[in-house]
Amino acid sequence: LFARRAGGAGEADVLVVVNLDPHAVRWGFVHVPIAEMGIAPDEPYEVQDLLTGAWYTWRGSRNYVRLDPREQPAHALR
Numbered sequence: 544l545f546a547r548r549a550g551g552a553g554e555a556d557v558l559v560v561v562n563l564d565p566h567a568v569r570w571g572f573v574h575v576p577i578a579e580m581g582i583a584p585d586e587p588y589e590v591q592d593l594l595t596g597a598w599y600t601w602r603g604s605r606n607y608v609r610l611d612p613r614e615q616p617a618h619a620l621r
Contacts, residue, residue, distance in 0.1 A: 555621045556580055556621070557593075557619065557620065557621050558573070558575060558590070558618070558619075558620040558621075559617065559618070559619050559620070560573055560608050560610065560617060560618045560620075561610070561616065561617040562610035562611070562612055562616045562617065564612065565612050565616075566612065567612070568609065568610065568611045568612070569609075569610050570607070570608065570609040570610070571607075571608065572605045572606060572607055572608075573605070573606055573608055574604055574605060575601070575604050575605075575606060576604070577603070577604050578604075584603055584604070585602065585603070586602070587600050587601070587602045588600070588601055588602070589601075590620040590621065591620065591621050592618050592619065592620055593619040593620070593621055594615070594617065594618065594619050595615065599620075
């Protein structure tokens, strides 16, 4: 997981998760630094995958991701 904090007004935080194994599906939980982002532990928040346009509603700091090298080897979430 790579996280980049927004630099100024109108910018959004970006989280990038990449599967570096070209042969196998990888899945697990990512830890999102929600406290640093100003998100409360019980507050739902939406992330958009900039690679596919898909939207996900997440809650809390632990969130599930599945990365298939044949279908979607990475997420770039805003």
